[in-house]
Amino acid sequence: xxxxxxxxxxxxxxxxxxxxxxxxxxxxxxxxxxxxxxxxxxxxxxxxxxxxxxxxxxxxxxxxxxxxxxxxxxxxxxxxxxxxxxxxxxxxxxxxxxxxxxxxxxxxxxxxxxxxxxxxxxxxxxxxxxxxxxxxxxxxxxxxxxxxxxxxxxxxxxxxxxxxxxxxxxxxxxxxxxxxxxxxxxxxxxxxxxxxxxxxxxxxxxxxxxxxxxxxxxxxxxxxxxxxxxxxxxxxxxxxxxxxxxxxxxxxxxxxxxxxxxxxxxxxxxxxxxxxxxxxxxxxxxxxxxxxxxxxxxxxxxxxxxxxxxxxxxxxxxxxxxxxxxxx
Numbered sequence: 001x002x003x004x005x006x007x008x009x010x011x012x013x014x015x016x017x018x019x020x021x022x023x024x025x026x027x028x029x030x031x032x033x034x035x036x037x038x039x040x041x042x043x044x045x046x047x048x049x050x051x052x053x054x055x056x057x058x059x060x061x062x063x064x065x066x067x068x069x070x071x072x073x074x075x076x077x078x079x080x081x082x083x084x085x086x087x088x089x090x091x092x093x094x095x096x097x098x099x100x101x102x103x104x105x106x107x108x109x110x111x112x113x114x115x116x117x118x119x120x121x122x123x124x125x126x127x128x129x130x131x132x133x134x135x136x137x138x139x140x141x142x143x144x145x146x147x148x149x150x151x152x153x154x155x156x157x158x159x160x161x162x163x164x165x166x167x168x169x170x171x172x173x174x175x176x177x178x179x180x181x182x183x184x185x186x187x188x189x190x191x192x193x194x195x196x197x198x199x200x201x202x203x204x205x206x207x208x209x210x211x212x213x214x215x216x217x218x219x220x221x222x223x224x225x226x227x228x229x230x231x232x233x234x235x236x237x238x239x240x241x242x243x244x245x246x247x248x249x250x251x252x253x254x255x256x257x258x259x260x261x262x263x264x265x266x267x268x269x270x271x272x273x274x275x276x277x278x279x280x281x282x283x284x285x286x287x288x289x290x291x292x293x294x295x296x297x298x299x300x301x302x303x304x305x306x307x308x309x310x311x312x313x314x315x316x317x318x319x320x321x322x323x324x325x326x327x328x
Contacts, residue, residue: 003076003093006066008100011043012059019056020235022110024228026061028081028196030068034212035114038224051229056237059108064101064196067093081195102199110148111200111207112231114224116215117302121273123223124156125149126209128201129163130322137162137198141206146323149208151234151243152227156274158301158317160254165193168257172310175261251324252299252317260313262287271303271314283314 010023026035039062045051063069067076077092086102087095105111127149131142149157197207210227213220230243264287277283277294284292298318307313 003067006070006093008066008097009063010059010061010104012057013046013053014057015053015055015237017055019237020110021057021059021108022112022231022235022237023059023061023105023108024112024114024231025064025196026114026224027063027069028065028113029074029079029115030065030070030076031072031074031215032114032116033069034116034215034217034220034224036062036069037221038114038228041221041225042228051232051238053237054239056235058232058237059104061101061104065094065097082193084195084199101196102203105196105200105205106203108200109205110231110235111197111205112148112227113196113207113209114227115209115211116213116217116220117211117273118215119272119303120214122156123154123213123220124158124211124274125152125154126161126197126211127157127159128161128197128206128208129159136166137201139201139206141201145206145208147245148206148231148234150245150249150323151230152208152210153223153230153243153246154210154227155246155248156250156252157323158252158254159320159322160317162193162198164254164257164315168259168312169193172259249323251320251322252301253320253322254301254315254317255298256295256316258283258292258313258316260307260309260311263309265292265313267303267305267314270305271300273299273301273303275300277316283316 026039027033039060043060065076065080076094078094080094080097084098086099090096090099127145129137129139131140132138197209200207212223232238233240234243267284268282276299279294279296281294282291296318298316301315301317303314
C-alpha cells in the first residue's frame with residue numbers, strides 16, 4: 001500500500017454532560033504499538049458497555065502515523081514527533097499528518113500520548129515545564145499536568161525536553177558548514193523538538209507522554225491500558241475507583257542532548273535508559289579519541305548506539321526536586 005492510499009482515523013465519544021476534552025494517541029512512531037493495542041482494547045470495552053462515558057469527551061487515535069505503522073518502523077518520511085507543525089505546502093507524509101492532527105489536538109484540553117522505547121527499562125512519564133512566561137515554552141497548567149502524570153501508575157518522571165532541545169539545536173547550527181545537506185539543516189531547525197505534547201501546550205492545553213516500556217515488552221500494552229483508565233477516571237470522564245497519586249516518584253530533568261559528530265563515535269559500555277552516572281564518568285569516545293563525560297550526577301536516557309552523524313546519541317539528566325516542591 002502506498003502512502004496515497006493511507007488514511008487518518010480517530011474515534012470520538014461524547015457525553016451529554018460537560019467535562020474535560022481529552023485526546024489519546026498511539027503509534028506516533030510506527031513501531032511503538034503498545035498504545036495502539038491499549039486504545040483498541042478501551043474502544044472495544046466502551047462499545048460493549050463495559051466502560052461508560054459519564055462527562056466530557058474522549059477522542060482516540062489508535063494509529064497516528066499510518067505510514068510508519070504500515071512499515072513497522074519509527075517514521076515514514078521523517079520523525080513526526082520532532083517537527084509537528086501545520087504547513088501550507090506539505091511535502092513529506094508527516095506534513096499531511098500534522099495538517100490533520102494539529103487542528104484535532106487544538107479541539108481538546110488534554111493529551112495522553114502513548115509511546116515505548118528501544119532498550120530495556122521501566123516505564124516513565126515525560127512532562128512539560130513548570131509554569132513560566134519564557135520564550136521557549138510558556139505554560140500555565142503545570143499543576144494539572146503533574147496531577148495527571150502522578151496517576152498513570154509509574155514511578156519515574158522526566159522534564160526539561162524542549163529547553164534542552166533548544167540548546168542542542170543551537171549547537172547544531174554552530175556546526176553547520178556550507179556543504180550541509182537537507183537532513184542536517186532540518187535537524188538544526190529551531191522548530192526541531194516540537195512534538196505532540198509541545199504542540200498541545202502551545203495551543204493552550206496540557207499533555208504528557210507515557211513511555212510504557214520496551215517495544216516488545218508484553219506488559220507495555222497493559223501499562224498503557226492502565227494509564228488510559230486512570231486518566232479518564234481522574235478527569236471524571238468515566239466512573240471507576242479514583243486512582244491514587246504516586247508519592248514515591250523519582251524526578252529527573254534533562255539538561256543536555258549529545259549528538260553523534262561522526263558515525264564512529266561510540267559508547268564505552270552498553271548503556272540503558274536510567275543507568276546511573278556520576279560526575280566525571282566516561283560515557284563515550286569520539287572517533288578522534290576525545291572523551292565524553294558526565295557533567296554531574298544523574299541518569300542516562302535514550303542512548304542510541306546506532307545513531308548516525310548529526311543525530312541524537314543520548315540524553316543526560318540530573319536529579320530534580322520538583323515533586324518535593326509541589327508537596328511542600
